[in-house]
Amino acid sequence: MPASVQAHLLKVLDSDTEKPRIICASADGCAEHTFRQDLFYRLNILTLTLPELSERKSDIPLLTQYFLSHSGQQLLIDPSVFSMLEQHTFEGNVRELKNAADYMAAVANGGTIHPYDLPPYIRGTIDEKASKKKAKLLTLMEKAEFLFILETIKALNEKGEPASRRIISEHSKNTQTSLSPQQVRSRLDYLEKKDYVTKSRGRAGTKITLEGLNFLETLKNQMI
Numbered sequence: 001m002p003a004s005v006q007a008h009l010l011k012v013l014d015s016d017t018e019k020p021r022i023i024c025a026s027a028d029g030c031a032e033h034t035f036r037q038d039l040f041y042r043l044n045i046l047t048l049t050l051p052e053l054s055e056r057k058s059d060i061p062l063l064t065q066y067f068l069s070h071s072g073q074q075l076l077i078d079p080s081v082f083s084m085l086e087q088h089t090f091e092g093n094v095r096e097l098k099n100a101a102d103y104m105a106a107v108a109n110g111g112t113i114h115p116y117d118l119p120p121y122i123r124g125t126i127d128e129k130a131s132k133k134k135a136k137l138l139t140l141m142e143k144a145e146f147l148f149i150l151e152t153i154k155a156l157n158e159k160g161e162p163a164s165r166r167i168i169s170e171h172s173k174n175t176q177t178s179l180s181p182q183q184v185r186s187r188l189d190y191l192e193k194k195d196y197v198t199k200s201r202g203r204a205g206t207k208i209t210l211e212g213l214n215f216l217e218t219l220k221n222q223m224i
Contacts, residue, residue, distance in 0.1 A: 001035070010039045053090045053097060060085050063094060067101035068113070075105060076112040084115055088122050147219040148177040149187055153197060153208045154216065162205035 001009075013019060024043055053059065061082045068075050081104075090096050104117045115123070138146070152171050156163040165184040172179045179187070188206060191197045196212035199205075208216070 003036070006036045006039050010036065010042060013039075013042050053093045057086045060090075060097065063097055064101050067098050068105055071102070071105035073105060073108075074111065075108055078112060078114050080115055081113055081118065084118060085122070143219055143223060145177055145179065145183075145187055146191065147216070147223060148172060148175060149179075149184065149191070150196070150208060150212055150216040150219070153206050154213070156205070157207055163207070164205045167205075 022043060053063075064082065064085060065077065068077070085097070085100070092099070100119050100122060103119045104113045108114075108117050149168060152168050153163045156167070161167075165181045165188060168184045169179055169181045172184075188197060188199060191212065192199055194211070194215070195209055196215050198207045198209060200207070
C-alpha cells in the first residue's frame with residue numbers, strides 16, 4: 001500500500017464517520033519500515049494467527065483430497081502419497097500444496113495418483129532426506145558400542161536419571177565396551193544425526209527417540 005494511501009486510510013479511521021470493517025493480512029512491512037506503525041496498531045484489533053502448513057501436517061491429506069476433487073477428474077490417491085507429502089516442508093504453505101495437487105492431477109494416468117506423480121522437486125527433497133538417513137555399514141565393534149549406549153540411555157531415561165556422556169562413560173567401565181567421555185560424545189553425535197537420540201543441556205541429558213528404540217531392537221537382533 002503506497003504511503004499516501006496509508007495516510008488517507010488512517011485519517012478515515014481516526015475520523016468521526018462510521019468505520020468500515022477491514023480485514024487485513026499482515027506481512028513484514030512494519031519491520032521493513034514500509035508500513036506505518038500507527039496504522040498497523042490502529043488496525044490490529046482482533047488477530048487470528050494462521051499456523052503454517054508444516055505445523056498442521058494432519059491437514060495435508062484432507063486439503064489434497066479437496067484440491068483434487070475440484071480437478072474435474074475422479075482420482076484415487078495411493079496412501080503412500082500422503083506420507084510423502086507430509087515429509088515435505090511446504091514453505092509455500094497451502095498455495096504450494098494446491099499447486100502440487102494441480103500438478104498431480106495433470107500428470108496422473110489411470111485414475112490413481114502414485115508417488116511418481118508427485119512434483120519432481122518434492123520427490124527430490126524426500127529422496128535426499130532418505131539417502132542421508134540410510135545407515136552406513138557398521139562394524140561389529142560399532143554395533144556393540146551403539147547397542148551399549150542406547151541400552152544405557154534407555155535404562156537411565158526409564159529411571160528418570162540424567163544420561164550424560166560422563167555417566168555413560170562411567171557405566172561402560174564395567175563392561176567390555178569401555179568408552180571415554182570423548183568417545184561417547186562422538187557416538188552420540190552420530191546417533192543424533194540419525195534422529196536416534198536427542199541431546200539436551202542440564203539435567204535432562206540425552207533421550208532416546210522412537211526411531212532410536214527401533215534401531216536398538218535392530219542391533220539386538222543383529223548381535224544375537
